Amino acid sequence: MGMAERKAGSRKTVKIEGPTIDSVPITYRHRIPIGRTVKYWDGLKEGKIYATRCKSCGAVYYPPQADCPYCGSSDVEWIELPREGILETFTRVYAKPQGYEDFEPYIITIARVGDVRVMGWLINVKDERCVKVGDEVILGTTYIEKHNKYIITFQLKKQAMLTTQYGLT
Amino acid sequence: MDIALAVGVEKMNEVDTATSLAVGGRGGNYLWEYHFYGTTFPAYYALYATAHMARFGTTEEQLALVRVKNQKYAARNPKAQFQFEVTVEDVLKSRPIAWPLKLYDCSAITDGAAAAIVASEDAIRKLRIDTPVWIEAIGYASDTSNITRREDYVSLKATKIAAQMAYKRAGIEPRDVEVAEVHDCFTIAEIMAYEDLGFVEKGMGGKFIEEGQSDIGGKVAVNLSGGLLGKGHPLGATGLAMIYELVKQLREERERGRQAPLRKYIALAHNIGGTGHYGYVTILRR
Numbered sequence: 001m002g003m004a005e006r007k008a009g010s011r012k013t014v015k016i017e018g019p020t021i022d023s024v025p026i027t028y029r030h031r032i033p034i035g036r037t038v039k040y041w042d043g044l045k046e047g048k049i050y051a052t053r054c055k056s057c058g059a060v061y062y063p064p065q066a067d068c069p070y071c072g073s074s075d076v077e078w079i080e081l082p083r084e085g086i087l088e089t090f091t092r093v094y095a096k097p098q099g100y101e102d103f104e105p106y107i108i109t110i111a112r113v114g115d116v117r118v119m120g121w122l123i124n125v126k127d128e129r130c131v132k133v134g135d136e137v138i139l140g141t142t143y144i145e146k147h148n149k150y151i152i153t154f155q156l157k158k159q160a161m162l163t164t165q166y167g168l169t
Numbered sequence: 170m171d172i173a174l175a176v177g178v179e180k181m182n183e184v185d186t187a188t189s190l191a192v193g194g195r196g197g198n199y200l201w202e203y204h205f206y207g208t209t210f211p212a213y214y215a216l217y218a219t220a221h222m223a224r225f226g227t228t229e230e231q232l233a234l235v236r237v238k239n240q241k242y243a244a245r246n247p248k249a250q251f252q253f254e255v256t257v258e259d260v261l262k263s264r265p266i267a268w269p270l271k272l273y274d275c276s277a278i279t280d281g282a283a284a285a286i287v288a289s290e291d292a293i294r295k296l297r298i299d300t301p302v303w304i305e306a307i308g309y310a311s312d313t314s315n316i317t318r319r320e321d322y323v324s325l326k327a328t329k330i331a332a333q334m335a336y337k338r339a340g341i342e343p344r345d346v347e348v349a350e351v352h353d354c355f356t357i358a359e360i361m362a363y364e365d366l367g368f369v370e371k372g373m374g375g376k377f378i379e380e381g382q383s384d385i386g387g388k389v390a391v392n393l394s395g396g397l398l399g400k401g402h403p404l405g406a407t408g409l410a411m412i413y414e415l416v417k418q419l420r421e422e423r424e425r426g427r428q429a430p431l432r433k434y435i436a437l438a439h440n441i442g443g444t445g446h447y448g449y450v451t452i453l454r455r
Contacts, residue, residue, distance in 0.1 A: 089216045
């Protein structure tokens with residue numbers, strides 16, 4: 001613990017006086033319907049990332065939307081996004097939220113991919129200080145066992161080219 | 170309605186840090202952000218910090234200077250959560266939370282409450298209030314829920330639109346503002362606020378703090394309460410706490426060393442909801 005943190009921790013705070021009782025804790029889990037975007041979820045399993053394009057007004061949307069947010073049409077088609085992008089910004093999460101405590105600090109990245117932006121984890125990077133805005137990235141998907149889900153993952157292109165295998169683990 | 174009481178209150182201290190980070194992170198676009206990638210509030214603002222640093226050369230030291238300034242005033246504010254000063258080194262050496270943001274770049278978990286009485290002109294005259302502070306204008310705007318759909322990561326569009334609306338309605342320019350409470354939930358947020366509120370041009374926020382322009386004696390005195398970083402950030406009370414501070418400032422009732430010098434008696438409060446999802450700018454005048 002650094003000096004700065006001790007200072008913060010040593011501040012007096014107002015303590016509750018007298019006895020207290022504990023509330024009954026609550027946990028809840030939502031069921032999120034994906035019936036109209038199944039193609040996206042199946043795509044992740046195959047390493048493909050899909051966006052939607054409105055057949056009526058032509059707007060491309062990512063994350064995908066079953067109804068066009070621009071013109072309201074429900075006549076949309078699925079298009080596969082390119083496999084390369086440009087890194088626009090990123091952060092490495094050290095203070096992790098509930099449900100992510102067991103992961104190593106992870107790098108959340110936003111990349112420009114064609115006409116849209118895509119969020120994902122940047123993987124196979126040892127030190128975030130070696131990553132730069134403007135770096136080229138290769139898109140893929142990765143299975144996260146702890147959450148039983150597939151997510152989008154990026155690799156730095158310069159690094160990916162050094163390895164023959166793009167199968168990301 | 171002639172007289173109303175507005176109350177803001179928040180109690181955040183009774184959950185552990187991981188839960189608090191989850192509640193904040195879920196405040197973004199849950200399905201496409203938290204569900205997949207474990208976004209947190211610090212992470213959202215860190216995405217802005219990284220982009221701002223890359224585009225304009227803003228440095229970690231400049232971010233740290235925001236905390237140094239705000240702690241200088243928090244140390245003099247008997248109602249602040251953290252009543253002590255820090256150095257640039259303290260900030261730089263604090264542990265990483267969401268790189269490039271470190272512990273001292275982030276506001277903390279805070280309990281707090283604030284209240285204000287809002288009255289009509291008639292009521293103020295009838296009650297013979299001799300020190301009213303007038304609401305000149307309120308501007309407001311919203312932005313996309315999904316962060317990948319924002320215009321860029323170097324400004325908050327909701328702030329820019331809300332500020333333009335407020336300045337226009339009040340008939341003033343940004344340079345008329347003498348004292349401001351801005352939404353410094355993270356150090357980068359205060360840097361972007363200088364720019365988006367028009368105190369300095371886009372990209373020059375780092376230089377603005379470095380030159381002391383947001384301090385007493387500079388162009389506009391910002392966050393003399395200690396800000397969200399030093400005074401505390403009880404979410405539901407933060408907006409009214411800003412109004413409270415500015416009312417005290419405009420009445421020149423602040424402690425020595427914490428009172429803004431005033432000629433025009435114009436103040437600005439800037440409050441953000443979510444991670445730039447909503448922006449509110451209020452212009453007050455005595």
